Amino acid sequence: MTPEQHYREYVAGNLERLRRTAFLLCGDWHTADDLTSTVLVKLLRHWRRAARFDNLDAYVRRMLMRAWLDERRRPWRRETATAALPEVVAVPDGDPVRRVAVLSLLAALPPRRRAVLVLRYFCDLSVEETAEALGCSEGTVKSQAARALESLRAHVSEGDALWT
Amino acid sequence: MDLRDELYEASAAPPPTTIDVDRLIAGEHRRARGLRLLGGVAAVAVLAAGAMTLPRYFGESQAPPPVLAASSGVTTTSRAPLPCPTPVATGPVVLGGGQPWHPVTEDCGAAIERLTNAVDALIARELPGLKGHNAGVDKSAPPRFIRDPHMVTAYNYGVEFEPVNGRRSFVSVIIQAGADRPGVAASALPCRQGEKGCSRQVIDGAIVQVHGQSMNGARGYQINVYRQDGTQIVVIGRCPDPGYDPPYTADQLVRIAAAPELTLYP
Numbered sequence: 001m002t003p004e005q006h007y008r009e010y011v012a013g014n015l016e017r018l019r020r021t022a023f024l025l026c027g028d029w030h031t032a033d034d035l036t037s038t039v040l041v042k043l044l045r046h047w048r049r050a051a052r053f054d055n056l057d058a059y060v061r062r063m064l065m066r067a068w069l070d071e072r073r074r075p076w077r078r079e080t081a082t083a084a085l086p087e088v089v090a091v092p093d094g095d096p097v098r099r100v101a102v103l104s105l106l107a108a109l110p111p112r113r114r115a116v117l118v119l120r121y122f123c124d125l126s127v128e129e130t131a132e133a134l135g136c137s138e139g140t141v142k143s144q145a146a147r148a149l150e151s152l153r154a155h156v157s158e159g160d161a162l163w164t
Numbered sequence: 165m166d167l168r169d170e171l172y173e174a175s176a177a178p179p180p181t182t183i184d185v186d187r188l189i190a191g192e193h194r195r196a197r198g199l200r201l202l203g204g205v206a207a208v209a210v211l212a213a214g215a216m217t218l219p220r221y222f223g224e225s226q227a228p229p230p231v232l233a234a235s236s237g238v239t240t241t242s243r244a245p246l247p248c249p250t251p252v253a254t255g256p257v258v259l260g261g262g263q264p265w266h267p268v269t270e271d272c273g274a275a276i277e278r279l280t281n282a283v284d285a286l287i288a289r290e291l292p293g294l295k296g297h298n299a300g301v302d303k304s305a306p307p308r309f310i311r312d313p314h315m316v317t318a319y320n321y322g323v324e325f326e327p328v329n330g331r332r333s334f335v336s337v338i339i340q341a342g343a344d345r346p347g348v349a350a351s352a353l354p355c356r357q358g359e360k361g362c363s364r365q366v367i368d369g370a371i372v373q374v375h376g377q378s379m380n381g382a383r384g385y386q387i388n389v390y391r392q393d394g395t396q397i398v399v400i401g402r403c404p405d406p407g408y409d410p411p412y413t414a415d416q417l418v419r420i421a422a423a424p425e426l427t428l429y430p
Contacts, residue, residue, distance in 0.1 A: 004189065008189075015183065016178065019181060019183075024171055024175050029178060029179055030182075033183055036181075044188060044189065102171070117167070118171065121171055149167075152167070
């Protein structure tokens with residue numbers, strides 16, 4: 001199998017997972033596709049070296065996190081501060097509405113806290129793996145996760161499923 | 165439903181992707197080709213610039229060393245063609261850094277031939293008993309012009325002598341067109357107050373400065389001559405073996421440096 005075929009096989013098997021992770025980070029499928037493309041192009045450039053890594057998924061995840069955090073630093077992506085948080089609308093049952101509510105809650109978090117939640121609860125990474133992906137200490141991951149969950153709880157009513 | 169399920173639910177059913185792996189790979193191939201092309205163009209440009217620039221500075225230093233044969237003092241017959249400064253290979257010789265105070269009009273090759281013969285004769289006359297060669301090793305340089313952006317362009321000739329009592333020695337002669345009038349040039353290098361072995365005298369109108377030298381234990385002399393016609397001459401003689409004097413005196417070197425035939429304006 002040529003390196004290019006190997007690359008294509010890897011992308012075919014992981015594209016959807018990468019897109020979904022990117023989407024949870026940025027909350028926008030177009031930006032998610034941009035981020036995923038950026039990561040895949042970088043991966044292709046270093047494929048001969050990267051293909052030999054023991055944990056290629058962790059490497060790619062780290063690239064995605066860096067791409068996302070870099071993207072957030074760009075001037076046109078900066079969030080604008082508002083005096084008051086948007087009013088939280090009561091969420092009736094129903095997937096589309098609920099999905100928007102979850103994404104809104106995620107969007108209200110700072111990028112690093114959002115990344116911690118996505119890695120811990122969507123990618124099912126341990127604290128140690130999350131710290132490695134974000135390039136920070138395990139203590140930072142724990143504190144960021146605790147604060148992120150605290151923020152989420154502040155915006156959901158008691159008894160909501162997310163409260164647990 | 166907990167947060168984990170919510171996240172899975174929120175990212176479920178994604179729209180069709182706009183990512184085309186074929187397009188990504190084709191784009192990367194185009195980029196790699198462009199970089200290779202750019203690298204090739206840059207390499208060719210650097211080589212071309214180097215080929216144009218380097219000979220200008222170092223071309224004259226790459227001349228083959230002279231073929232040696234015996235003579236009275238210094239073995240210098242049957243020389244290879246003498247190198248000249250590249251920009252004026254066939255025109256008048258322009259020595260010295262910057263604008264010479266007094267322009268030199270003698271042909272380059274003729275000047276080198278004349279000065280080399282004069283230095284050989286002076287060494288044979290003033291340093292009898294010493295046998296030297298100018299094979300271009302150590303401090304003995306074949307007659308040539310040195311051209312370097314950081315130093316003056318000058319006629320340069322070095323002779324290394326056969327050891328006397330096991331001690332080596334050499335004499336180096338530099339002749340250049342002075343950029344300053346003789347009086348100004350001479351005052352630019354005064355003897356420092358209390359400098360041991362430094363003296364000044366006038367010989368046939370030329371200002372002659374004598375410096376005793378000791379460098380890392382190697383003893384010797386440096387003679388600076390500022391001739392009225394604008395020629396500057398530096399003669400350096402040293403014994404590289406620490407703690408020993410060279411097998412000649414400062415007066416012998418002064419007689420070489422102040423000889424009237426060492427001029428760029430015959």
